[in-house]
Amino acid sequence: MSTTAPDDKQGSSQRDPFLAFVTDDMSEAVVREIAESLLLPDDLVRRGSMEQARVFLERMHSPRLLIVDIDGSADPIEEVVKLADVCELGTRFIALGSDNDVTLFRDLLSMGAADYLVKPIDRDVLLRSINSLQDAATSISTMGRTGKVISFIGARGGAGTTTLVSNCGRAISQSAKRKVAMVDLDLHFGNLGLSMGANVHEGLADALQQSDRIDSLFLERVMSPCGDRLFVIGGEENMSRSTNTSDPLAVDALMSELRSIFHFVLIDIPRSLSDLAYRAVQLSSVVVISSDLSLAGMRDAVRLLKFVRENNPGAQIIMIVNRIGENPKAEIPIAEFEKGLGRKVDYRINFEPNALLNAANLGRPLIESGGPAARVIEQLAERLAGPGPKTQQPAPLMKSLLARFRK
Numbered sequence: 001m002s003t004t005a006p007d008d009k010q011g012s013s014q015r016d017p018f019l020a021f022v023t024d025d026m027s028e029a030v031v032r033e034i035a036e037s038l039l040l041p042d043d044l045v046r047r048g049s050m051e052q053a054r055v056f057l058e059r060m061h062s063p064r065l066l067i068v069d070i071d072g073s074a075d076p077i078e079e080v081v082k083l084a085d086v087c088e089l090g091t092r093f094i095a096l097g098s099d100n101d102v103t104l105f106r107d108l109l110s111m112g113a114a115d116y117l118v119k120p121i122d123r124d125v126l127l128r129s130i131n132s133l134q135d136a137a138t139s140i141s142t143m144g145r146t147g148k149v150i151s152f153i154g155a156r157g158g159a160g161t162t163t164l165v166s167n168c169g170r171a172i173s174q175s176a177k178r179k180v181a182m183v184d185l186d187l188h189f190g191n192l193g194l195s196m197g198a199n200v201h202e203g204l205a206d207a208l209q210q211s212d213r214i215d216s217l218f219l220e221r222v223m224s225p226c227g228d229r230l231f232v233i234g235g236e237e238n239m240s241r242s243t244n245t246s247d248p249l250a251v252d253a254l255m256s257e258l259r260s261i262f263h264f265v266l267i268d269i270p271r272s273l274s275d276l277a278y279r280a281v282q283l284s285s286v287v288v289i290s291s292d293l294s295l296a297g298m299r300d301a302v303r304l305l306k307f308v309r310e311n312n313p314g315a316q317i318i319m320i321v322n323r324i325g326e327n328p329k330a331e332i333p334i335a336e337f338e339k340g341l342g343r344k345v346d347y348r349i350n351f352e353p354n355a356l357l358n359a360a361n362l363g364r365p366l367i368e369s370g371g372p373a374a375r376v377i378e379q380l381a382e383r384l385a386g387p388g389p390k391t392q393q394p395a396p397l398m399k400s401l402l403a404r405f406r407k
Contacts, residue, residue: 015061015064016044017065018035018044018063019046019065019066019067020066021053022045022069023047023049023069023072024069026120026121027120030121030122030123030126031067031126033123037127044063049073050072050073050079050083051079053066054083054086062087062088064092065091065092065094066092066093066094067095068083068096069097070096070097076095076097076108080113085177094113094115095113095116097116097117098119114132115129117129147259147263147264148263148264148285149255149267149283149286150264150287151281151287152165152267152268152290153277153287153288154271154289154291155292155300156296157271159297161269161290162190162191162192163195163359164288164290164320164377166365167365167367167374167377168384169196169232169264170365171365171367171381172263172264172381172384173227173229174229175382176382176385177229178229178262179229179230179261180230180262180265181223181261181262182196182230182233182265182266182267183258184200184268185234185267185268185269185270185276185277185280187204187208187234188236190270192232193224193236197226197364198225200224201222201223201233204222207222207254208250209250211249211250211253211254214253214257216261219257222234251280255283264384278311281311281312281315282311282312285315286315286318286384287312287318288318289301289305289317289320290322291319292321292324292326292331293321293332293334293337298341301319302342305319305341318347318383319347320348320380321334321337321345321349322349325351347380348376349376352372355369355371355373355374
């Protein structure tokens with residue numbers, strides 16, 4: 001198994017700091033002059049269109065900074081989407097073109113381009129654009145965004161948290177075609193690997209007690225593949241092994257390593273909030289809370305909402321009511337539940353026992369059932385990751401397709 005760049009790409013795993021594809025002599029001369037001033041090899045500046053850049057990057061490792069010329073493209077937005085799909089995480093993007101169109105400029109920036117420069121290119125302007133992507137402590141070789149961390153936690157046991165993690169992970173990896181790591185922090189009794197039909201490996205508990213053990217080789221050893229772009233880690237540690245002690249830096253080290261490799265890291269948070277779980281929530285950009293419609297569920301959902309707001313005020317919170325209809329006589333009306341929360345519920349998922357039972361017995365994701373619950377989960381996954389790269393949407397709705405180009 002490899003969790004690094006695709007093995008079928010040629011060349012060294014060392015990514016070039018810079019690569020440019022330009023379509024005219026003047027632009028090529030300017031970019032070559034800048035490359036020379038940065039002491040970069042001549043072969044990092046090439047004549048070619050966006051399509052030629054895409055074909056080249058399908059078989060080669062993508063650079064940290066990519067400059068492409070959109071001239072000659074009938075649909076530059078679509079071409080950029082295709083180009084993004086072959087680039088690895090961390091690539092930044094500057095576009096060159098002859099069209100002095102404010103709408104095009106805004107569309108490219110909203111989709112994650114670092115800049116759009118109108119030709120003829122001025123050397124100093126392009127150099128300033130490149131320099132603006134850096135700060136005093138950063139060089140071209142370290143530019144680029146990292147993966148997105150999303151935590152899932154249930155207000156009650158049986159609220160379907162693990163089902164949400166496994167199915168969102170599957171949907172993001174298949175529909176959005178992004179690399180996804182799923183982490184089960186219930187180290188002894190986690191069901192995430194089981195729900196994916198994966199053979200999980202021991203070792204996460206030991207590593208979380210010593211953060212210096214966590215590196216790419218460690219991930220190679222403990223992660224289990226669940227598909228071409230989907231991996232799971234943790235959840236079935238030896239019962240005789242204590243997990244009560246942990247290195248305070250362990251979760252940071254684990255998330256840093258995973259975010260450098262995967263576009264999305266989905267964490268299944270146990271309800272018994274350990275120090276590891278607390279830190280994972282703090283590192284998340286999105287926290288998904290699921291609950292049933294019970295009185296206890298409402299109480300604990302309120303407590304979790306408060307906990308997230310206090311410990312990670314910048315996180316986006318998504319509230320889900322799950323298993324609706326499982327026990328209708330004991331359920332609180334949804335309006336009363338929302339009133340108790342002090343906010344609206346984002347998604348409602350009905351209880352579908354037959355679909356859940358079949359998925360559990362076969363070790364297959366619920367989203368393959370095609371039922372109402374599966375459609376809601378697919379909507380949640382699309383909200384988390386954005387539509388897949390082949391989905392035709394207006395430019396403002398396609399931002400997440402190029403999220404890999406953002407800082």
